[in-house]
Every structure is written in C-alpha cells, then in structure tokens.
Amino acid sequence: MTPERLSRACLVCGLPLSGALASVLSLAGVRRSSRNPNCCTRCNVHIEEGRLVELTMVFADLSSFTELTARLGAESTYEVVDNYLRAAAGVLTAHGAFIDKYIGDCVMAFFNAPVKREDHAAAAVEAARGLQLRLPALSKELGHELRASVGIATGYARVGRLGSDDVKDYTAIGDVVNQAARLQAQARAGEILVAENVYARVAGRYPGVPREVLVLKGFREPSAAYRLKADGTAGFALWLDHSPLRLPLLVAAAAAAAASLALAAREHAQRRALELKHGCVVVTPSEKRRNLLVAALSFAALLFVGMELALHSPEGAEFRRSIDLRAPGER
Numbered sequence: 553m554t555p556e557r558l559s560r561a562c563l564v565c566g567l568p569l570s571g572a573l574a575s576v577l578s579l580a581g582v583r584r585s586s587r588n589p590n591c592c593t594r595c596n597v598h599i600e601e602g603r604l605v606e607l608t609m610v611f612a613d614l615s616s617f618t619e620l621t622a623r624l625g626a627e628s629t630y631e632v633v634d635n636y637l638r639a640a641a642g643v644l645t646a647h648g649a650f651i652d653k654y655i656g657d658c659v660m661a662f663f664n665a666p667v668k669r670e671d672h673a674a675a676a677v678e679a680a681r682g683l684q685l686r687l688p689a690l691s692k693e694l695g696h697e698l699r700a701s702v703g704i705a706t707g708y709a710r711v712g713r714l715g716s717d718d719v720k721d722y723t724a725i726g727d728v729v730n731q732a733a734r735l736q737a738q739a740r741a742g743e744i745l746v747a748e749n750v751y752a753r754v755a756g757r758y759p760g761v762p763r764e765v766l767v768l769k770g771f772r773e774p775s776a777a778y779r780l781k782a783d784g785t786a787g788f789a790l791w792l793d794h795s796p797l798r799l800p801l802l803v804a805a806a807a808a809a810a811a812s813l814a815l816a817a818r819e820h821a822q823r824r825a826l827e828l829k830h831g832c833v834v835v836t837p838s839e840k841r842r843n844l845l846v847a848a849l850s851f852a853a854l855l856f857v858g859m860e861l862a863l864h865s866p867e868g869a870e871f872r873r874s875i876d877l878r879a880p881g882e883r
C-alpha cells in the first residue's frame with residue numbers, strides 16, 4: 553500500500569495517524585503500527601491478541617413487519633416471523649455467518665469470527681443476496697409477501713462472550729455494529745445497503761452502482777453507501793447464476809466451442825494430407841492465423857464453461873464450503 557492510500561486515523565479508535573497531532577501522540581508511544589498500518593500501535597496489540605477483529609456485520613430485517621402485525625394479528629405474525637428468521641439464519645449460516653442474535657424480526661450476524669475468512673465482506677453480500685432471492689419462494693409458501701432490508705458494514709469490533717456468569721453470549725461490540733444497523737434502517741425493502749469499504753470489495757460483481765452519501769443516526773460524519781439489488785443491477789453474470797436458461801446456455805456454448813474445435817482439427821488433418829500428397833502448402837498465413845484464433849477462442853469458451861459450472865453451481869458452492877469448513881479454528 554502506498555503511503556497516500558493509508559488511513560489518516562486509526563480505523564479502530566480514531567486517533568490521528570498523520571499530521572501534527574500524530575507527531576505529538578507518537579511522543580507518548582502511540583503511532584502508526586508497522587504491522588497494521590491503518591491502525592495505531594495500541595489497537596494493534598488488541599488485534600494481535602485476537603480480541604479486536606475485522607468483521608463484516610449484517611443486519612437483515614423483515615420490512616413488512618409492522619404492516620403484517622396489523623393485518624394478521626399476533627398469532628399469524630409470530631408464524632411468519634419465525635419462518636423468516638429460520639430462513640434468514642439458514643441462508644446466512646450456509647454462507648459462513650455467525651448468528652449473533654435475533655432482535656425482533658431482525659437477524660444480526662457477522663463474518664470473519666469466530667472463523668477467519670479472507671473474503672468476509674464478499675461472503676456477507678453473497679449471503680444477503682441469497683436471502684433476498686430466497687424470499688419470493690418463502691412468501692409463496694406462507695401466502696404473504698415477505699421482503700427484507702439488509703445493511704452491511706466492515707470494520708473492527710471487540711468480540712467475546714458477554715453477560716452474567718450463567719448466561720454469556722458470544723457477540724461483537726463496535727462502531728461497525730451500529731453502522732450496519734443504521735444502514736439497514738435506511739435500506740428499502742429488497743435492498744442490500746452496503747458501506748463503502750464493503751462495496752470496494754464486491755464492486756467487480758456489482759459494477760456501476762451509484763455512490764450515495766448518507767447521514768447515519770449517531771454518526772457525526774456522513775458516510776458513503778451503495779444500494780445493491782439482489783437482481784437487476786447485478787449484471788449478466790449474476791442474472792445467469794439464477795436464470796433457468798443458465799444450463800442450456802452453458803451447454804450450447806460448450807457444444808458450439810467443441811464443434812468449432814472438431815471442425816478446425818478435421819480441416820487441419822485434411823490439409824496435412826493434401827500437403828503430404830502434393831508437397832505444397834495449401835493454406836495462406838492469414839488463414840492459419842484465423843484457424844489458430846478460432847481454436848484459442850474455442851478453448852477459452854470451454855474453459856469458461858467448465859469454471860462457471862465448477863464455481864457457480866450448487867455443487868461447486870458445496871465444494872467451496874467443504875474447503876471453508878476445513879479452515880483452522882472451525883471446529
């Protein structure tokens with residue numbers, strides 16, 4: 553990371569890490585950590601002790617809750633919320649989330665603790681998208697339209713077990729928790745509202761989402777956020793992931809690529825035979841280049857289809873999860 557890309561203040565405690573005040577602080581022994589340059593040396597000690605962890609927090613709330621209660625009454629609403637929470641927890645944990653707690657009709661979950669994973673922000677967004685895409689089917693099952701609003705933020709939090717001696721809950725405390733909750737509060741039904749540092753890690757999959765500056769309750773500085781839709785703005789690759797046309801299209805692409813490779817191979821063999829028979833070259837250099845290009849593109853297409861099937865199919869997801877499960881500290 554180049555110096556100008558480094559944070560000007562500690563990402564955990566907010567102490568300045570550059571400027572005049574930072575120089576004064578460094579006299580007191582608190583300066584930019586060399587191991588964790590976006591944090592101060594004091595916070596880095598806690599990070600290295602494993603108490604402060606970079607987390608991605610997810611709040612997933614049932615949008616229509618108040619209206620549901622008014623319309624259905626307590627008993628039926630209970631059923632609906634219970635089903636929603638089960639579904640949400642199921643989808644989130646399938647993506648590797650730790651369920652922190654349920655707050656009414658809202659699930660609070662986080663990624664990257666207690667199990668470490670490099671792609672925690674991307675996994676959180678994928679999980680949220682999985683939840684949004686699960687809801688139409690659940691709505692059909694229950695006979696009520698359910699929609700969720702999701703807020704996601706990445707940042708440092710203190711994780712550990714909190715509570716009385718008898719009841720201790722493993723939970724996370726930090727600005728990032730409040731930030732994710734506030735983002736969720738500003739997300740509309742069906743949306744996944746993510747903080748800027750989350751978007752930076754998933755921009756490749758969600759290109760071109762407009763940046764918004766929001767004032768979040770309890771935060772002095774306005775913060776940038778991005779509204780992701782589970783469908784729509786997600787682009788062709790995401791559309792393909794969930795389209796019933798996915799398999800036929802991939803099979804057609806693979807068949808076309810295989811056919812053009814087979815044709816190129818046959819043409820090549822025929823030409824070789826002619827060359828051997830007549831002892832002359834019967835292909836121009838430009839034809840040869842074109843044939844090579846066709847072969848290379850066909851190979852690339854086959855490779856793409858293979859990777860698409862391996863990485864983005866339910867079986868592929870299962871395989872990736874099985875690798876994740878073997879990560880140290882999982883058990």
Ligand SMILES: [Zn+2]
Nearest residue numbers: 562565592595
């Ligand atoms: Zn600090």
